[in-house]
Amino acid sequence: MEKKKMKKHSKYFWIKLASGVTLSAIALTTSLSVMLASRSSYNAYYNDLMSQKSEQERLNSLPLEFLGITVALNDGVAYYKDGFGYAPEKNDFNVKANFTEKGKDFSKKLSSKSFEMTVPEDFAKNGGDILFSYTFTPEKKEEDKTDPVPVTKTATFNYVLQEPSENMYKIETMPTFTEAGSAVNVKGNKITLEPLDKTNYKYEEKFTDGYALFTHIKTGVTIKKAITDSFSVYGKDNVKYEYNNVTCHFANEIENLGISFLDDKFMLSPKTADVLEIGSIEGDDASVELGGNISLTGNIATKKFFVESGAKVVINGTINVDYMCAYKDSDLTCNWSGGDCITINGRGLIELDGKVLMKGNGGGTGINLVGMASLQLTRNSEVKIEDCEWGVGTFWVENEKEDTKEGYLLLPPGYKHDAEND
Structure with missing residues (x-):
């Protein structure tokens, strides 16, 4: 049997082959190293992601917490020795309530009405610590069985009085x-x-x-x-003008209208002897008093309404208020069409101590005393209601509360009703 002869390879071939095997081994090792490194990086990334998710879930579970308040003096505000300048006021300060919720801190600027400020009695002489306090009441949640407990935080602001200059x-x-x-x-x-x-x-x-x-x-x-109060006045051309307790003193938009603010009331009267002609008067929380000779071609809708003693007022419209008073020697005439001439809202009061004439057009009510409201008359009262369905009444609808079904007529002591001369 003939033996096959092995082919001889050159030395170069063996070196080449050995090099090829070595390179393959290196490639395999490198590939495994890359795979292991990638797997390790992925595990680290995954663990970090899960850790962040867990931390975020923890933060999201954190409730709203009131941390406290911070106080800063507004720019341009200063206090001086010996009574120069003015005493500290709430509006001089920037007061913030600080909170944290779900891991995030935030602040809310407080209005001057929402916090308390206590100034030392000797501050004008010695300066010192001004005390601030704010009470925060958390919102009640559905799962809460009791009302949330209010939390009060305080802060002090120390101030050293400055020396006044010669020109101050x-x-x-x-x-x-x-x-x-x-x-x-x-x-x-x-x-x-x-x-x-x-x-x-x-x-x-x-x-x-x-x-x-x-x-x-x-x-x-x-x-x-x-600035505490505001209201609106319409001119006879029905243009609306808004005023507050400060700007009303400079009112000049409506001819012959003078306005002042005294004893928490807007006082309206003519500047001259001529009749003042205006439209409606509005102000949900305003108290308005009319004086002099005034004619209105609109309605009055305020919280309180007064007719000054000696005033002569004609209203071609309606009145809707919580409280009304026509003082002694006043003269009020109301001309209205349908509905109620004067509406006194729930538990309100109307006092008529002067002369009042209400003239309708065949329907409606002269004075509507809404639930538990009262009409008070005196021995000076001269009240006349003409051409309407009801003079004075209180009305209700089914399913309303029992206490809305009554109105009250208050008469002067010693008054006796003369039925024969009605």
């Missing part, structure tokens, strides 16, 4: 919208402060802070007036 004045007598005041400087020199206006004072309205600021042009004295 302090108020000696406070000016009003009708009367002048006075101011004195460090050297004792006095100067007159004109009545508050927009000519002798720079006027700014800080609606977000709730006050108006008058800066006296000659002395730099600043006077703050809180």
Whole structure:
């Protein structure tokens, strides 16, 4: 049997073959290393992702928490020794309530009405710590069996009084919208402060802070007036004008209309002897008093309404208020068409101590006393209701509360009803 001869390979071939095997081994090792490294990176990424998810779930479970309050003095505000400048007011400060929820911190600016401020009695002399407090009540959740407990936090703000300059004045007598005041400087020199206006004072309205600021042009004295009340007046052309307890003193848009704010009431009267002619008066929370000779071609819808003693008022419309008073010696005439001439809202009161004439057109009610409201008359009352379905009444619909079914007529002591002369 013939033996096959093995083919001889060159030395170069064996080196080449050996190199090929080595390269294959290196490639296999490198591939395994890459696979192992990728697997390790993926595991680390996955574990980190799960950790982040777990942390986020923990944060999402954290409830809203009230941390406290922080206080800062607004720019441009300063307090001085010896009574110069003005005393600290809530609007001078930026007070924030600080919270955390779901791992995130945030702050909410507080209005001056929502926090308390206590100034030391000797602050004008010594300065010192001003105490602030705010009470936060969490919202009640469906699963809560009891009402949430209010949480109160406090903060103090320390202030060192500054030295007044020679050119600085302090108020000696406070000016009003009708009367002048006075101011004195460090050297004792006095100067007159004109009545508050927009000519002798720079006027700014800080609606977000709730006050108006008058800066006296000659002395730099600043006077703050809180903005507390507002209402609207329509001209006889039915154009609406809005005023607050400060701007009303400068009202000049409606001819012959003078407005002032006194004893928490807007006082409207003619500037001249001529009859003042206006449209409607509106203000959900406003108290309005009319004086002089006035004619309205619209309605009155306010919280309180007064007719001044000696006033002569004609209203060609309706009145809807919580409280109404026509003082002694007043003269009020109301002409209305349908519905109710005067509506006194629930548990309200109408006092008629003067002369009142209500003239309808065959329907409606003169005075509607809504649930538990009262009509009070005196020995001076002269009330006449003409041409309507009901003079005075209280009305209700089915399913309303029992206490809405009654109205009250209050008569003066000693009054006796004479049925024969009705």
